[in-house]
Amino acid sequence: MSRIWDSRTDTYEIQTEEYSGPMDLLLDLIQKAELDITKFALAQVTDQFLAFIQQHQDADPEYISEFLVIATKLIQIKSEAMLPRPPERPADEEDPGEALARQLYLYREVKKATNWLSQRAESGKRSYLHIAPKYAVTAQIDLTGIDIQDLILALENLNNQDQSVRIGSVISIPKITLRKKVQEIISLLQVHPNTSFNSLLGENRSRINTIVVFLSILELVKQRLILTEQKENFSDIEITAEEGIASASGIELTIED
Known part of the structure; x- marks a missing residue:
């Protein structure tokens, strides 16, 4: 981004540059030349990089100073590439060409990820699927009591038993x-x-007796005279008397006799 002085308003007019920074320009030059990101590729595009700076001498000093820092490194890289043999460096000093190539490679990967996220945002895909981890499910049985449906299941289980009798x-x-x-x-x-x-x-496991006992239990549950509990599916139903059972006598039925 550069600032051009507008004498009519005594202010700077902000203009958007083609490149967001020196790394963006450097990456574009290498990609257009169809080169891999190496220190030798950096040396090859040095002249084009310097030409860009020459064309933008009037740009905002803060903006162009970032390009000058990279330009200094490129000139050093190109100069060393022209030598008959690489210069000797201390063991703890990194090759400037290798260092800049690594930085440019990382910049390219970050730019790819940023562009991908921007495309998803523009297309409305702002949410990302998170797959919940799978946990082992342990079967549990609620032992706090049973309801009418439990009694019906028990009744159906009994009805499915063999009710046949001998002929004669x-x-x-x-x-x-x-x-x-x-x-x-x-x-x-x-x-x-x-x-x-x-x-x-x-x-007496006859169907009529089973039904009557079932309805009787249901009636006593409604009257809150008993508690029922089934420890396992289709197991026997445990029945416990409530305190009111001691004085219960001649109760009014809520179910037709």
Whole structure:
């Protein structure tokens, strides 16, 4: 960027240069000459670099001073390249041509990355995907209690069991009411406050008895007279009596009998 004096306004007019700095110019000269970034390539483009400075003598001194620093290094590199043998240097002193070539190479890589990011920003791709690391997933079971869905799953599991009977067996269907079953469970829990779904079924695994016991448990859960817990999927449902079970008698059902 250079500043040209405007006598009409007594101010500097800022103009944008073709190159952002000396490294930008140096890289462009080498790329146009289709050369690799080496100290010999730097020596070859020295005259063109100096010609650019000559053409911009009226530029802002601060801007052009950066080019003069690099020009001094290029003149030294070209002068040494014309010698019949490389000059001797102390072991701890780096070759100026190699040092400048390395700096130019790094500048080129940074410029590539900057241009790539600018293109993504202009195209609206300002966010970058971050892939979350994969973690091993350990299966866990919530043991704080079960809900109605757990009871339904347990009921379906029992219904899927073999309910076949021998041909010729005489099947008598006893009359089982929801109200009677609820009272039976309450009476049992008043004596034994801990039981399970399978224990309540007993030997009668018929579908009708399973349904009635299931609905009875559901009713007692709604009445907050029992707590239920299933330690594993499809395992037996543990039932624990609440404090109110001791005085429960003749409760009003929320489900039709």
